[in-house]
Amino acid sequence: MLNFELTREYIDNLTELIEAKNESAISELMEELHPADIAEIYEELSLDEAKFIYFMMDDDTAADVLTELEENDRKKFLDSLPSDVIAKRFIDNMDSDDAADVLGELDDERQQEVLSHIDDVSTAGDIADLLAYDEDTAGGLMAKELIKVKENWGVPTCLRSMRRQAEEIDEVYYVYVVDSDGILKGTLSLKKMLLSASDVLVKDIYNSDVISVKVDVDAEDVSNIMDKYDLVALPVTDSIGRLVGRITIDDVVDVIREEAEKDYQLASGIVEDVEASDSVWQHTRARIPWLLIGMAGGILASWVAFGHLDLIDKFPIVSFFMPLIAAMGGNVGMQSSAIVVQSLASGAVDLETNWLKLLKELGLALLNASILSTLIFAYSYLFNDEMALTITLGISMFSVVFFASLFGTFVPLLLNKLKIDPAVATGPFITTVNDIMGMFLYLSIGNEVFKMLA
Amino acid sequence: MLNFELTREYIDNLTELIEAKNESAISELMEELHPADIAEIYEELSLDEAKFIYFMMDDDTAADVLTELEENDRKKFLDSLPSDVIAKRFIDNMDSDDAADVLGELDDERQQEVLSHIDDVSTAGDIADLLAYDEDTAGGLMAKELIKVKENWGVPTCLRSMRRQAEEIDEVYYVYVVDSDGILKGTLSLKKMLLSASDVLVKDIYNSDVISVKVDVDAEDVSNIMDKYDLVALPVTDSIGRLVGRITIDDVVDVIREEAEKDYQLASGIVEDVEASDSVWQHTRARIPWLLIGMAGGILASWVAFGHLDLIDKFPIVSFFMPLIAAMGGNVGMQSSAIVVQSLASGAVDLETNWLKLLKELGLALLNASILSTLIFAYSYLFNDEMALTITLGISMFSVVFFASLFGTFVPLLLNKLKIDPAVATGPFITTVNDIMGMFLYLSIGNEVFKMLA
Structure with a gap:
């Protein structure tokens, strides 16, 4: 069998056949499809259309398809069915781990109702046992069948x-x-x-x-x-x-993929697990928190600038480089923390102590800071007439890159020590703190340098 | 067997035994260890210490350990051995896919030398066949044994x-x-x-x-x-x-993990695949390119500000919010692109056309832009006396968030269409473009508003 490719034409064809209640043509069209493919088709159908197809499938296939559905769609589907149908047609035909996962998504009362309709006591007992485990543990991942x-x-x-x-x-x-x-x-x-x-x-x-x-x-x-x-x-x-x-292993592949995606999303400032296909409202809820933190950070940065009003008033050109310095702090911090978060998440054994890691990051910080501050110094020396600005840019670029590297390394290590998932720190927290700290360093250094030279 | 936990004491103990050439004590210490654990131990030893242990192991274990080593360490180890030892002691005892992976890391001449020392023609032939495939294809992942x-x-x-x-x-x-x-x-x-x-x-x-x-x-x-x-x-x-x-599946788990890590690293502005344990120089090479792009972006942003010198000169307070606006553009673009990149990478079938995705992102952009611009307007109205600034902030926040959302969605989709990995766009490109565009929108809008009102 070749890999099935879902197309718009296929769905249009299928919905027409469903409307005509042409069961034999539908069976022919869907024959030999893998439950994972049928689940993909289901996501494109209305609830009534999907139900029509569901009750044409044999019990094993129907149960497999239910397992493969996305959580939201499964919930909608199950909510529309009586408990005894769920028990006899679906749960009874699933592996115990899948059955527990599906039941775990229902509320407690409904769980009990469904379990009471399962005839085989040992099957019901196995599922009840599994429901007791936290889903993020070995107990929550395992199946009783062996x-x-x-x-x-x-x-x-x-x-x-x-x-x-x-x-x-x-x-x-x-x-x-x-x-x-x-x-x-x-x-x-x-x-x-x-x-x-x-x-x-x-x-x-x-x-x-x-x-x-x-x-x-x-x-x-x-x-x-x-x-x-x-x-x-x-x-x-x-x-x-x-x-x-x-x-x-198939259950664990999902864990690996989800963990990696979650870390990436958190680093990008997305606080809830969302899929591209989720609603506009779900996406807003996932994205707004970090944007608010970022905005608060930007407002704080404007206060820092306000504290140096004299300098900016006299030398407006100083302000032109504020976005550059703030952005570099954010960028450097993001890089450092990403490396630490990934190395912690992979669980790679590593006898380098935290102090050794910080020491290495110190070397890296010094190297990057030297390269970048030399470049900005050279640029400013060639294109700006104001020597005080050139010196300020050189010194503050060095300080910001140096500080942001160490901060980006230290914070995830600290959170890990405190048993907090370090991934939460990469996006929002480190970038924002480094933005503000960058502004502060740049303007404070500028204040001193201009006082001396200009 | 319990999960082996590598400690500093274990390594210290082992290196002492190696120095004393106490083979029986070493065998006892390392008995029953899994090749993956031995590989971890190896990473903590010097080349000579590791070689000592290697030649005490039976052929199968030695071959398995070699497969489990990190690429750099394996290369160092193999470079120090003659071709016939590599062939007879390692390659001949590996599965064909592992043998091809290991040989693929050597240069062409060495590959031929090693293959010529493998006695069984069909084994050598299998490996030579596998070496012909690109390592990022099914042929590069497969083994001949079945x-x-x-x-x-x-x-x-x-x-x-x-x-x-x-x-x-x-x-x-x-x-x-x-x-x-x-x-x-x-x-x-x-x-x-x-x-x-x-x-x-x-x-x-x-x-x-x-x-x-x-x-x-x-x-x-x-x-x-x-x-x-x-x-x-x-x-x-x-x-x-x-x-x-x-x-x-075990080979594919590595692919899944590496792909997810690569996308995350690219989004964090790290352009080469690095591990926490790599050298300071490797880390610098991986991190500097994006930092340079970010710096170039920041310099461009300073030009944009220079073009609005009059406005900033007259109203320095306008400059205080430049970092905020630039950062918001970057943040919003990062979020939008992360969602698109993940959805493209997961290969989830999705009948939403690109136009539909853009339309949805349009709704999301409008919603986020409205919320954030209302908040900054309210903040500025309460705490700043300058009405022109308040209006500028409100309008430009709306424009920047709106523009950055669409840009962050459109660019990865476009790259994907052009068969370029969209992950390369998330970090460097989108953040930098949005930073500059943010500054440009903010200052242009400010120019007009202040001309009218102040």
């Missing part, structure tokens, strides 16, 4: 049990080995199963070097571990080491 | 062949089905193998709904496809559909 065998089983017992367990699972990556108390001992790779003779015991062939996490480990740490060790699935244990679930 | 069966085989033939093939592969996720010409027909899931009887033919049980990519597909598209369809492995075909390799 294949486990006991260490003292022989391979034939093992294979029989695996066949039975495999019926309920989409894909099998690892077979987990536990002892009689359910404590995780290791893994049995499927390759080993293919290659080994039938008369050996599990305990003789399993691999005890298994990497696992406890249920309360942070989602970002989970993604760093799976990335570092190139894992496709990661077993999750409770506090005494009993195997309670497994996390698969 | 398990394939013919569609007209019976299950017993199949199992025999799979056992033989599986010996050379770390993990088996899918078994691929091909016809007698080697054309990819579908997959046989391992779960199906566990569940099916032994007298059926492959063609009766395989799944023909297989998603595949051609060798020349862009790496970013590969990662979007694997993410969207939640795939653990993706088969790669040549131009006529013959199966030539497979891409595994």
